[in-house]
Amino acid sequence: MNWSRVLLRIWIVLTIGWLGFASLFVWQLWPHYRFFRTPDNLLIDGMVRMHITEFLEFALVPPIALLLIGWVVLWAVRGSRR
Numbered sequence: 001m002n003w004s005r006v007l008l009r010i011w012i013v014l015t016i017g018w019l020g021f022a023s024l025f026v027w028q029l030w031p032h033y034r035f036f037r038t039p040d041n042l043l044i045d046g047m048v049r050m051h052i053t054e055f056l057e058f059a060l061v062p063p064i065a066l067l068l069i070g071w072v073v074l075w076a077v078r079g080s081r082r
Contacts, residue, residue: 022059
């Protein structure tokens, strides 16, 4: 059994599930802009940009961190066998 492939497949499944959860969570928290109308829409554009930035951090940092931790663990285990 190739552990690196098994762990990669588990990571892919977990990442897809996490992205689905994060998308649903962000969709429910999407701000309503009807109270923030301005003539030039600068306030709305800034709020949308901030919300998207926070979503990307929330959605992408945990899967990338998990991948890096798994890679380091596999590297350490393989190195200890040699």
